[in-house]
Amino acid sequence: MKRIVLLLIVVIICSCQGNKKHEEGNSQMQKVMAIHDEVMPKMGTLGKLVSQLKDKVDTTATGKQYQQAMKDLQKSNSAxxxxxxxxxxxxxxxxxxxxxELTPEKQAWLDEEEAKVKALKEQINTSIANAEKLLANSEEKIFN
Structure with missing residues (x-):
């Protein structure tokens, strides 16, 4: 009888740990998707900024800065x-x-994808910030 109770306790503990791992994987998937959902709406901003920068590209040093900012935005979009x-x-x-529930292989993939989407978020936000700063500086020069 003791063995049956002990075996039952072990089974319950194992199933709870399995559910915890499943919940962690699900939570991680939600986290990855939340990062994606945060930056996806910024794709329109990338396109708008590319259009604004395109008009300013020329052979001058400043024109080349606009071109580089435009390329960074395009790389972010492609990424x-x-x-x-x-x-x-x-x-x-x-x-x-x-x-x-994810297989162990897919869980490893999800770990990779989480790192990738975090880097992607940084890339997108940085390219937007740089382009906006460059455009704001050009506006200041016009009004000064």
Whole structure:
């Protein structure tokens, strides 16, 4: 009888730990998607800034700064598209949207994707900030 109770306790503990790991993976997926959802709306800003910078590109030193800022924005946009494609190739909709339990291999992939999306967020925010600063400085020169 003691063995049955002990075995039952071990099974309950193991199943609770398994559920905890599943919840951690699901929470991590939600975190990755939240980062994506935070930066995705900024894709329109990238396009708008590229258009504004394009008109200012020329052969002068300042014109080359505009060109570099424009290239950085375009790289950020491409990086987002590449990340989304790669992420979609690795995970199915049940894993992304419904918290379907991940295999150990997919959990390792999710760890990689979390690092990638954090770097992507930084890249997008930095390229936008740099372009906006450059454009603001050009506006100040016009009004001074």
């Amino acid at each position: 987002m598209m590449d990340w989304m494609k790669g992420f979609g190739d690795r995970f199915d909709s049940d894993e992304i949207l419904n918290g379907k």
